[in-house]
Amino acid sequence: MTRSDHIDPNSVELLIPSDPRFLAVVRAVLRETAEMQGWDARELRAVTLAVDEACSNIIRHSYKGRADMPIWVKIRTLQGEIRVELRDLGEKIDPAKLRPRDLDDVRPGGLGIHLIRSLMDEVTYDLSEPEGNRLILVRKKSRQHEPED
């Protein structure tokens, strides 16, 4: 075995088609991977929802609903944080135009960005890719994101 055969033991990578059927696959892998690192159920739910929303946004907005385009999902778990990188080759997103909607304006839709930003500590668009998008989502353990009861 050469050195290049080694992979990061805390990292899992997936390549899925941009088909909504595969969102459940991402959620399942994410749950299992984070669970191995001792993330509790509430934190797991938060990360799973944020990543699911981000993948849905790629399908709907970057790929305009096309089901046969690639989405790469890289999950890296450490004791203190979980980092998920999403890469697509769709239409470039302008992060400046991504604004969560006013929650007092009750209407269907427009909640995905709000959920992602509420649930994750870092939401970063890497704009250096010549094609498509790279989104990096980080959640640190034990941060109180959830609203008060």
Added chain:
Amino acid sequence: MNPRINIDVEHRSNVAVVKVAGEVDLYSSPELRKAILSQAEKRPSRLVVDLSGVQYMDSSGVATLVEGLQKLEQNGGELVLCGLGDMVQEVFKLTRLDSVFQILPSLEEALAEESAGA
């Protein structure tokens, strides 16, 4: 039929009950939307959506319920949610929709309230 979601519809006098089980996401929410809007068109006085079998719901599921709520209200009816598990409750809190919907703990209570109000 979508393997990720199961939807049953029951009618009790002028109340429609939509029982949902499974995971509501971008893949399965169109099926939920179809079920809720088709019931809303029948103009029941109350549409109860029982979410006790739902383990997961994303914003497309929430958007579907908001659309159903608005449709029911336009027609003079009401939409009531019941049986929200931890995950679904968290989504409603995060989106502040827990104060917009009428949410009851169980289907029994949702139906009892209708009987008491009738």
